[in-house]
Amino acid sequence: MTRIVAGSVGGRTLAVPPRGTRPTSERVRExxxxxxxxLDAVEGARVLDGYAGSGALGLEAASRGAARVVLVEWGRAAADVCRRNAAALGLADRVAVVRDRVEAYTARPPAEPWDLVLLDPxxxxxxxxxxxxxxxxxxxxTVESxxxxxRSARSAAPPxxxxxxGFDTRTYGETAVHLGARSPVPDDEPARR
Structure with missing residues (x-):
């Protein structure tokens, strides 16, 4: 069983696609x-959850106060589960589900910069x-994003x-979580804020 860990809908259960996904464990999400x-990266954030699966990461962010969450998932069954989970939790007004390949979705510039990006490929x-x-x-x-x-704890750090x-890596059993940020822009280049 997969549940939201904390926030406005903490403790509520999530549906999980029948196959083809690997939901992030509650321990790792917590x-x-x-x-x-x-890091003050969640409250009021614009969040992209790529390779969303059940939507557990993005929905956790919404539960904890993210302003807007986009769940991107290519699998039809998984995208349908994401939509149902957002609706069942009462978060559909702040959570959009996009059925697309993450590579194609991220190739198009968003209307506003992302504050938090969650990738669990x-x-x-x-x-x-x-x-x-x-x-x-x-x-x-932005430089604050x-x-x-x-990734698997046996995989190399992200490229x-x-x-x-990258600025931090934590390992939880078989799971490694890597945190990264945009590097500061040199003084001779305009910064996007």
Whole structure:
């Protein structure tokens, strides 16, 4: 059973797609969001949850006060589960579900920069694909934005692109959670804020 850990709908259960996803455990979500709240990265944030699966990460962010959450999921069954979960939790007014490939979605610039990006790709997503997604995100971030990449603890650190850097990694059993941010822009370049 998967539940929202804390916030306005804490304790409520989530439906999980019957196959093809690997929901982030409650233990990992609790630790991750504790760290993100310490960084003041959740309250009022515009959040992108890529490879959403059941939507657990993005819905956890919404429960904890994110202003707007977009769940991006390519699998039809999983996208339907995301929609049902958002509606059942009463969060559909702040949570949008987009059925698209994360690579295609992040290639299009958002109307406003993301404050928090949560990426939990299937463990078999190649590093080159993850690198493409991360590189596409750089112009969609501010220097205050936080990017989270969840991978197998046996995988290498994410391939942070130019313009982004990793600043923390935590391991929870078989799961590694990597935090990154946009690198400060040199003084001769205009900063996007």
């Amino acid at each position: 630790a991750l969001f504790s760290r993100l709240e310490h 299937p463990y078999d997503v190649p590093d080159a694909t993850l690198a493409e997604v991360l590189a596409a995100l750089v112009p969609a971030l 936080v990017v989270v990449v969840e 942070w692109p130019a313009g982004m850097h």
